Amino acid sequence: MSxxxxxxGDKVQSEEKLDERKKKILKAVIANYLETGEPVGSRTISxxxxxxxxxxxxxxxxxxxxxxxxxxxxxTSAGRIPTDxxxxxxxxxxxxxxxxxxxDKGTLxxxxxxxEVLLKQVAQVLAYNTNYATMVTAxxxxxxxxxxxxxxxxxxxxLVAVIVVDGDxxxxxxxxxNRPLSNEEVLKFNILLNTFLQGASLQDINLELxxxxxxxxxEYGDILEKIFNGITDAIHEAEKLEIYTxxxxxxxxxxxxxxxxxxxxxxxxxxDKEELNQLIDESLSSDSGNEHGIQVYIGEEAPVQNMKDCSxxxxxxxxxxxxxxxxxxxxxKRMDYKKVVSTLKNLTEExxxxxxxxxxxxx
Amino acid sequence: MSxxxxxxGDKVQSEEKLDERKKKILKAVIANYLETGEPVGSRTISxxxxxxxxxxxxxxxxxxxxxxxxxxxxxTSAGRIPTDxxxxxxxxxxxxxxxxxxxDKGTLxxxxxxxEVLLKQVAQVLAYNTNYATMVTAxxxxxxxxxxxxxxxxxxxxLVAVIVVDGDxxxxxxxxxNRPLSNEEVLKFNILLNTFLQGASLQDINLELxxxxxxxxxEYGDILEKIFNGITDAIHEAEKLEIYTxxxxxxxxxxxxxxxxxxxxxxxxxxDKEELNQLIDESLSSDSGNEHGIQVYIGEEAPVQNMKDCSxxxxxxxxxxxxxxxxxxxxxKRMDYKKVVSTLKNLTEExxxxxxxxxxxxx
DNA sequence: TGTTAGCACTCAAAACACCCGAGTGCTAAC
DNA sequence: GTTAGCACTCGGGTGTTTTGAGTGCTAACA
Numbered sequence: 001m002s003x004x005x006x007x008x009g010d011k012v013q014s015e016e017k018l019d020e021r022k023k024k025i026l027k028a029v030i031a032n033y034l035e036t037g038e039p040v041g042s043r044t045i046s047x048x049x050x051x052x053x054x055x056x057x058x059x060x061x062x063x064x065x066x067x068x069x070x071x072x073x074x075x076t077s078a079g080r081i082p083t084d085x086x087x088x089x090x091x092x093x094x095x096x097x098x099x100x101x102x103x104d105k106g107t108l109x110x111x112x113x114x115x116e117v118l119l120k121q122v123a124q125v126l127a128y129n130t131n132y133a134t135m136v137t138a139x140x141x142x143x144x145x146x147x148x149x150x151x152x153x154x155x156x157x158x159l160v161a162v163i164v165v166d167g168d169x170x171x172x173x174x175x176x177x178n179r180p181l182s183n184e185e186v187l188k189f190n191i192l193l194n195t196f197l198q199g200a201s202l203q204d205i206n207l208e209l210x211x212x213x214x215x216x217x218x219e220y221g222d223i224l225e226k227i228f229n230g231i232t233d234a235i236h237e238a239e240k241l242e243i244y245t246x247x248x249x250x251x252x253x254x255x256x257x258x259x260x261x262x263x264x265x266x267x268x269x270x271x272d273k274e275e276l277n278q279l280i281d282e283s284l285s286s287d288s289g290n291e292h293g294i295q296v297y298i299g300e301e302a303p304v305q306n307m308k309d310c311s312x313x314x315x316x317x318x319x320x321x322x323x324x325x326x327x328x329x330x331x332x333k334r335m336d337y338k339k340v341v342s343t344l345k346n347l348t349e350e351x352x353x354x355x356x357x358x359x360x361x362x363x
Numbered sequence: 364m365s366x367x368x369x370x371x372g373d374k375v376q377s378e379e380k381l382d383e384r385k386k387k388i389l390k391a392v393i394a395n396y397l398e399t400g401e402p403v404g405s406r407t408i409s410x411x412x413x414x415x416x417x418x419x420x421x422x423x424x425x426x427x428x429x430x431x432x433x434x435x436x437x438x439t440s441a442g443r444i445p446t447d448x449x450x451x452x453x454x455x456x457x458x459x460x461x462x463x464x465x466x467d468k469g470t471l472x473x474x475x476x477x478x479e480v481l482l483k484q485v486a487q488v489l490a491y492n493t494n495y496a497t498m499v500t501a502x503x504x505x506x507x508x509x510x511x512x513x514x515x516x517x518x519x520x521x522l523v524a525v526i527v528v529d530g531d532x533x534x535x536x537x538x539x540x541n542r543p544l545s546n547e548e549v550l551k552f553n554i555l556l557n558t559f560l561q562g563a564s565l566q567d568i569n570l571e572l573x574x575x576x577x578x579x580x581x582e583y584g585d586i587l588e589k590i591f592n593g594i595t596d597a598i599h600e601a602e603k604l605e606i607y608t609x610x611x612x613x614x615x616x617x618x619x620x621x622x623x624x625x626x627x628x629x630x631x632x633x634x635d636k637e638e639l640n641q642l643i644d645e646s647l648s649s650d651s652g653n654e655h656g657i658q659v660y661i662g663e664e665a666p667v668q669n670m671k672d673c674s675x676x677x678x679x680x681x682x683x684x685x686x687x688x689x690x691x692x693x694x695x696k697r698m699d700y701k702k703v704v705s706t707l708k709n710l711t712e713e714x715x716x717x718x719x720x721x722x723x724x725x726x
Numbered sequence: 727t728g729t730t731a732g733c734a735c736t737c738a739a740a741a742c743a744c745c746c747g748a749g750t751g752c753t754a755a756c
Numbered sequence: 757g758t759t760a761g762c763a764c765t766c767g768g769g770t771g772t773t774t775t776g777a778g779t780g781c782t783a784a785c786a
Contacts, residue, residue: 039748041748042749043748043749053758053759054758054760055759056760056761057757057759060751060757075765076750076764077749077764077765077766078748078750078766079749079750147517148517148523150515152513154511154531160525160527160533162515164523168517168521168537170523170537172533172535174531248630249627249630249631252623252626252627252630253623263615264612267612267615267630402777404778405778405779406777417729417731418778419730419731419780420730422778423729423780426779426780436778438736438737439735439736439737439778439779440735440736441777441778442778
């Protein structure tokens with residue numbers, strides 16, 4: 001996916017290497033199409049670009065480019081539009097060449113204290129700036145550790161377990177017990193739990209540990225069971241739901257998805273977040289050495305079925321050691337990649353500094 | 364617009380009373396329109412109904428009905444479709460007359476223990492059965508009382524407040540403090556908090572109470588402040604977010620909303636739930652003595668701007684004394700009101716029994 | 727007096743014909 | 757290798773016609 005950067009210069013071999021002129025033309029075609037949304041014809045290029053060539057020459061070149069698979073015409077006697085492959089080439093090689101426009105870069109985010117609120121805000125800002133559907137995940141901890149764990153009695157039949165994990169994410173879980181417990185019993189439980197579980201990560205909680213604990217718990221084994229379930233439920237549920245989205249109705253404007261059914265499917269993907277999770281996993285796992293972990297999926301490259309008519313751009317921010325989160329947008333293939341990428345960069349940068357500071361300030 | 368009903372077989376008084384035949388025709392028109400979605404003409408009615416009348420007679424009657432405001436023609440030389448007023452009359456008077464179809468009524472809901480999960484499920488089932496966008500709220504307690512309140516130390520600089528309110532809704536709030544507190548101090552705080560706040564409802568927490576408590580807290584007043592903020596934040600946030608939705612993409616199929624912008628606005632309303640809250644408030648406050656608190660808003664009657672092209676049907680379930688929740692659907696005005704109402708009835712009934720049982724079983 | 731048949735009229739939607747122009751590929755000349 | 761020129765294609769807009777569902781009105785009927 002990224003093995004093509006020995007380019008620029010010679011041009012001898014390498015089948016997918018395009019000569020300078022073809023590149024210029026391809027770039028012009030795509031740039032123009034991104035602007036107008038109309039198929040672009042040879043005459044337009046002939047005027048637009050600095051290379052002074054007649055439309056006829058351009059036509060020849062374009063025919064070549066079509067044969068190579070970079071552009072295509074929707075029907076005979078129409079101009080050309082980029083293929084997925086064309087976009088890919090643009091993003092990988094053509095786009096960067098532009099001067100790095102020093103965006104306004106003004107701080108986009110208000111300072112807030114709750115992580116959820118901050119991330120929700122990120123999603124909104126991103127949607128506002130790009131007019132695409134956006135998503136932001138809470139950081140995924142490689143090994144989320146239990147930092148604090150406490151059981152309290154709410155009433156005769158219910159306990160509440162409060163669990164705080166790394167990153168100060170708080171979870172709670174109500175637990176039904178069949179008989180009332182005495183204060184002492186609760187205290188004992190707390191000691192037991194904390195002895196074994198404080199500082200434990202999710203992986204540490206294995207069958208063996210559970211077995212040991214159950215032995216210690218004696219007659220209260222069944223309650224312990226419930227507590228375990230509560231804890232794992234809580235943690236799992238937590239890991240799952242922490243995706244914030246915004247601007248999803250922008251999807252309605254992605255004209256490239258002609259089909260209502262597809263639009264609907266995509267909206268649903270945002271509604272129940274299942275597929276977004278998939279996407280994030282994929283995106284996190286294949287970290288492309290890139291500066292901000294920026295990744296671009298174009299059309300068919302999308303790891304999720306329902307998004308194969310779209311393009312996806314994701315970036316990674318880092319809260320602390322090994323705690324990474326993803327922020328990204330899903331838009332039409334005809335997208336202002338340049339702007340999106342730079343917006344994402346700015347935002348992740350801002351997030352990174354926010355977290356750096358709070359690190360310093362905090363612990 | 365309505366000064367012309369001294370005609371047609373005396374019937375002296377009661378302006379909005381329609382004679383039997385007009386009712387039948389109106390009903391036929393609406394029923395047919397609900398089925399087909401096409402404007403319905405006189406000939407259709409003439410054949411459809413048992414009253415054996417020629418199309419010409421029907422035409423006369425329909426002209427009357429139009430003058431009275433119950434139906435309208437989209438353009439000359441088209442059939443008639445119902446107006447909001449027509450639908451209203453249908454829902455209020457015509458619809459019930461049908462035999463109460465004993466629906467399958469098979470239990471629709473799986474038994475689950477977490478309230479959130481159950482409610483989410485309700486939203487989904489409802490969406491699945493009706494093919495409309497649905498919403499379900501957690502019960503609103505008239506006076507949500509604090510049942511359990513506890514402060515614990517997470518690390519040197521952070522406390523976590525755990526709050527359980529009626530209905531076993533658990534909230535938590537992290538609180539930054541600037542200096543570490545000793546165990547004793549935390550204990551003192553807990554005693555203070557519980558003395559004053561256990562069993563208190565939100566209304567009880569007024570300035571005076573806060574003042575009193577702050578006096579007692581002495582030098583820890585600022586921490587108390589933070590805790591207050593945390594608590595009210597938590598409760599407020601809780602009250603706000605507890606709306607579950609499903610099937611929102613069905614909105615795309617509501618052909619009556621021609622406009623993309625409007626569709627989009629409606630989708631957004633479901634996304635950030637602000638307006639849904641409004642809707643629910645309105646719906647709960649004007650409880651219409653009705654069996655299941657069923658309420659129907661048609662078109663312009665909708666209390667929320669963005670829904671004025673739709674119809675809304677809501678019902679009320681009761682978790683316990685004074686703890687009521689709303690479940691409802693937002694669909695096109697051309698909606699199978701009968702089916703929707705009966706589905707809602709079934710679901711609320713099922714919910715009610717579930718809660719009855721768990722009441723018995725539980726406390 | 728209410729009902730009906732008949733008729734002229736309306737109008738949206740579909741069907742058809744047409745043209746226009748942007749764009750192409752190809753060829754022949756530069 | 758580049759370009760001018762030309763014939764060709766075809767989507768999209770425009771104008772016209774046809775069709776048919778549906779109406780309102782009038783006059784005759786029971």
